[in-house]
Amino acid sequence: MALILSVLEQGMIYGILALGVYITYKILDFPDLTVDGSFPFGAAVTVRLISLGVPAVLTLPIAFLGGALVGMCTGLIHVKLKVRDLLSGIVMMTGLYTINLWMAGSGYVPIFNKSTIFDNSTVNALFTGALSRFKTVIIIFVITMAAKYLLDWYMSTKSGFLLRAVGDNDTIVTSLGVDKGLVKIVGLSIANGLVALSGCIYAQQQRSFEISIGTGAVVIGLASVIIGTSLFKKVTFLRVTASVIIGSVLYKACVALAMFAGIDANAIKLITAVLFLLILVISMDRKKVK
Amino acid sequence: MKKKILEAVMTVTMAAAILTGCGNAAGGNGAGSYTIGISQFAVHGSLDNCREGFLAGLAEEGIVEGENLKVEYVNAQAEPGTAAMTADNFVSKKVDMICAIATPSATTAYNSTLNSDIPVIYTAVSDPVGAGLANADGSSVGNITGTCDALAVDAQLQMIREILPDAKTIGIIYTTSEANSISTVAQYEEAAGNYGFEIVTTGVTAMSEVSLAAADMVKKVDCITNLTDNTVVSALQTVLEEANKAGIPVFGSEVEQVKAGCVASMGLEYFELGKQTGKMAAMVLKGEAKASDLKFETISEPSLYVNFAAAEKNGLTLPERYATDAYQSFDEIVVE
Numbered sequence: 001m002a003l004i005l006s007v008l009e010q011g012m013i014y015g016i017l018a019l020g021v022y023i024t025y026k027i028l029d030f031p032d033l034t035v036d037g038s039f040p041f042g043a044a045v046t047v048r049l050i051s052l053g054v055p056a057v058l059t060l061p062i063a064f065l066g067g068a069l070v071g072m073c074t075g076l077i078h079v080k081l082k083v084r085d086l087l088s089g090i091v092m093m094t095g096l097y098t099i100n101l102w103m104a105g106s107g108y109v110p111i112f113n114k115s116t117i118f119d120n121s122t123v124n125a126l127f128t129g130a131l132s133r134f135k136t137v138i139i140i141f142v143i144t145m146a147a148k149y150l151l152d153w154y155m156s157t158k159s160g161f162l163l164r165a166v167g168d169n170d171t172i173v174t175s176l177g178v179d180k181g182l183v184k185i186v187g188l189s190i191a192n193g194l195v196a197l198s199g200c201i202y203a204q205q206q207r208s209f210e211i212s213i214g215t216g217a218v219v220i221g222l223a224s225v226i227i228g229t230s231l232f233k234k235v236t237f238l239r240v241t242a243s244v245i246i247g248s249v250l251y252k253a254c255v256a257l258a259m260f261a262g263i264d265a266n267a268i269k270l271i272t273a274v275l276f277l278l279i280l281v282i283s284m285d286r287k288k289v290k
Numbered sequence: 291m292k293k294k295i296l297e298a299v300m301t302v303t304m305a306a307a308i309l310t311g312c313g314n315a316a317g318g319n320g321a322g323s324y325t326i327g328i329s330q331f332a333v334h335g336s337l338d339n340c341r342e343g344f345l346a347g348l349a350e351e352g353i354v355e356g357e358n359l360k361v362e363y364v365n366a367q368a369e370p371g372t373a374a375m376t377a378d379n380f381v382s383k384k385v386d387m388i389c390a391i392a393t394p395s396a397t398t399a400y401n402s403t404l405n406s407d408i409p410v411i412y413t414a415v416s417d418p419v420g421a422g423l424a425n426a427d428g429s430s431v432g433n434i435t436g437t438c439d440a441l442a443v444d445a446q447l448q449m450i451r452e453i454l455p456d457a458k459t460i461g462i463i464y465t466t467s468e469a470n471s472i473s474t475v476a477q478y479e480e481a482a483g484n485y486g487f488e489i490v491t492t493g494v495t496a497m498s499e500v501s502l503a504a505a506d507m508v509k510k511v512d513c514i515t516n517l518t519d520n521t522v523v524s525a526l527q528t529v530l531e532e533a534n535k536a537g538i539p540v541f542g543s544e545v546e547q548v549k550a551g552c553v554a555s556m557g558l559e560y561f562e563l564g565k566q567t568g569k570m571a572a573m574v575l576k577g578e579a580k581a582s583d584l585k586f587e588t589i590s591e592p593s594l595y596v597n598f599a600a601a602e603k604n605g606l607t608l609p610e611r612y613a614t615d616a617y618q619s620f621d622e623i624v625v626e
Contacts, residue, residue: 002382002402006375014371097467097495107467110397110422112431133405206374207401208422210394211467213370220371255372259364259379266333266365268372 007256009137011249012144013201014220018228018248019151019241020194021221026229026240027167028187033089033218034074037096038067038192040214042199044103047111047209056117059200060143067196068189070096075185093214100211107211116204117143136205143201147194148241154190163187195221223276224248230283250279324353324387324575325360327380329399331392332368334520335546336560340391340414343561347568353575370394377402387411387575389567390436393421393470400434409574409581412436413567414560416470416518418586428585435574435584437567439518440470441543442592443477445556446515447485449594450541452609453554453601454513459488461511463503463529465521466493474517500525501532508536515541516552526550527625539604548595551623553604556592559617563589593617 017039024032042063049059070092078088101107117123118136127135154160165173166183173180195217203209228247232238238246258271328344330337341363345355353359362385366373377399380388388403388410390396396412400423403410413436418424423434450460462478464471475491482489490511492503500522507514514533516522522529523543530551533540542552545559566587573579596612596619603623613619 003375003379004382006378006382006402010371010375101466106420106469106472107465108393108397108421108469112400112422206370206398208397210370210397212368216369252371252375256375256379259372259376266367268365269367 003256003260005134005137007252008249009140009205011252012137012140012245013198013205014224014252015144015198015245015248016147016201017195017198017217018221018224018244019147020191020198021218022225022229022240022244023151023163023187023191023194025222025225027164028184028191029167030078030085030184030188031089032074032188032191033086034070034092034096034188034192035089035195035218035221036214036216037093037100038070038195038214039199039202039217040100040209040211041070041096041103042067042196043203043209043213044100044199045196046200046203047104047109050111050114050116050204051105051109056115056120056204059204060117060197063200064193064197067199068193070196071188071190071192072185074192075181075188078188079181079184097211100214104209104211109209110207111203111209112207114207116207117201118204140201140205143197144245147197148239148245151190151194151241152239159183159186220248220251224251227251227276227279231279233283251276254279323358323360325362325383325385326387326389326571326575327376327383327385328361328363328389328391329373329376329380329395330363330365331373331395332520333365334392334524336518336523336544337391337414339546339560340564340567341389343564343566344389344391344413344568344571345564346561347565348572349568350565351569351572351576353572366395370398374398374402381406381408384408387571389413389571393417396423396434396436397421400432403433407433410434410436411567411571411574411581413564414439415586416440417473420469420473424586430582430584430586433580433582435570435581435586437563437570438586438588439558439560439563440588441474441477441518441558442556443474443481444484445592446541446543447478447481447487449554449556450487450513450515451485453606454539457487457512459490459511459513461490461492461507461514462517463492463494463500463507463514463522464517464519466495468519468521471517471519471522478515494521497521497525501528504529504532508532508538511538513539513541516543516547518543518558523547526552534603537604539600539606542595545595545618548597548600548618549620549624551600551625552597553600553606554594554596554608554612556594558589559593562593595619597623599623 024030045063045066046059074092077083162183170180224247228243232243254272254275258268364376373395388399390399390412393415399410479489494503539553542548542555544557548555594616596616599622
């Protein structure tokens with residue numbers, strides 16, 4: 001049971017990250033490596049704020065804004081300094097490493113005895129008895145859904161339409177008299193804001209910050225997006241945002257399954273890879289390939 | 291059709307795995323039989339030695355794997371997320387104890403067991419206080435205790451002084467993100483003056499930077515000493531190569547490094563550390579003590595390791611007593 005909860009918790013936390021990756025990778029067609037830096041950035045900001053005694057609830061919007069700022073920098077480097085997309089992400093990711101260390105204070109910061117969004121007087125009063133073991137997963141679910149519906153709503157606004165248009169056909173955007181560079185910057189800001197929000201929740205769930213949590217974050221995000229979108233592309237009642245979050249939960253389920261299989265302690269990654277391949281093969285449209 | 295079959299197979303396996311996982315949650319402990327979940331953070335020679343030592347320590351106390359002990363071993367392959375999931379997995383299986391090897395595994399195990407009564411025994415944690423696992427006086431913060439692999443800085447400096455009577459500077463390369471390295475560097479800087487040394491440090495952030503750092507370092511120092519820094523130790527051969535080119539010796543921090551070509555080390559024997567941990571675990575399992583009442587332990591006496599081949603390569607004559615004093619000595623450089 002704890003493992004299923006763990007899969008759901010981690011899956012949904014990384015689901016928010018995957019939403020960010022979905023914006024850059026699928027909508028903007030921008031391979032954004034900033035994610036490896038903005039995920040721990042959100043976590044670093046969070047542990048710093050919590051250590052300073054800031055109420056845990058406030059860390060969520062602050063981490064989002066911090067991440068948005070980071071995304072904006074990536075956007076500015078790409079659009080204004082005309083650095084190639086992949087490289088602007090690499091520049092930011094590299095620089096953020098040091099900034100994250102400064103922000104957090106060291107490579108590892110525990111917040112075991114501090115109050116977090118999962119562990120404070122209000123929450124503990126609300127979830128008592130049998131419910132208390134589900135409090136983390138419920139809170140994560142609420143935040144993830146809030147992030148999903150806000151993003152859905154944003155996508156239906158004028159600014160959201162422009163965002164989608166930039167990825168599909170940017171001449172349309174230009175012909176509408178809108179600066180496509182600006183739209184890209186906005187997209188990257190929202191994407192990295194979501195990623196940092198995900199890092200913020202992760203740090204509080206794990207009650208610690210660790211500098212290496214960002215390594216490979218973008219890969220997890222991409223895998224989630226691809227699993228989600230390819231597995232559910234024919235399921236019409238699910239919005240893409242929901243598919244992406246489910247994709248992330250499936251990703252973590254694969255890791256958990258690999259762990260359960262328990263063939264060899266060192267085989268986790270190989271088994272995970274095989275499970276991905278299975279999912280991708282199952283969801284592939286055979287006729288098209290032939 | 292094929293697709294349907296695959297889909298079905300997949301669903302069934304997933305469901306089966308999840309269900310059996312829960313079904314077995316009883317954790318099978320009849321009278322006098324135990325289940326321990328070992329969560330090891332990375333694939334790493336020292337950590338592997340720790341794990342083997344841990345099992346050996348338990349065996350000495352009569353808790354033998356395969357007889358009255360069931361061991362579930364998961365290696366997180368250096369991914370914090372996987373380490374967290376490993377710990378949750380053990381909690382859901384209701385193991386009798388989690389053994390966490392290395393800091394990230396220890397902190398995730400502590401986090402996962404906060405709402406259960408499963409004790410956690412950690413090992414190879416350099417700074418339990420800094421990691422939030424122990425109070426400043428060494429007492430435990432919860433149902434968790436273990437052993438610490440802090441380096442014997444003074445013993446190491448004394449040994450370097452013996453081997454190199456004229457040396458003035460010691461170089462240390464460390465990873466800026468590893469909290470244990472930062473605290474050890476501070477200890478070296480504090481103690482170096484007592485032995486007439488000056489410490490020169492270079493921080494790196496990734497393995498790829500080690501060769502640059504080493505090439506620069508060897509020009510500035512009389513010798514290099516290693517920490518238990520995971521990144522730098524993984525790139526040990528790069529450091530040794532640069533040092534050999536410049537003709538300066540490298541001192542290690544534990545046996546594996548000496549085996550691989552460091553001249554000598556007053557270091558930890560991770561197998562012994564694991565064994566000590568195993569004995570603590572046995573006390574907790576048998577109900578003789580509670581993890582929350584045990585202070586974390588360190589290895590009291592560092593052991594001397596010498597590599598005569600590496601010394602010869604650097605043109606060093608080691609004190610004669612080293613041949614007999616060494617806990618373990620090597621006559622060749624073994625690069626694995």
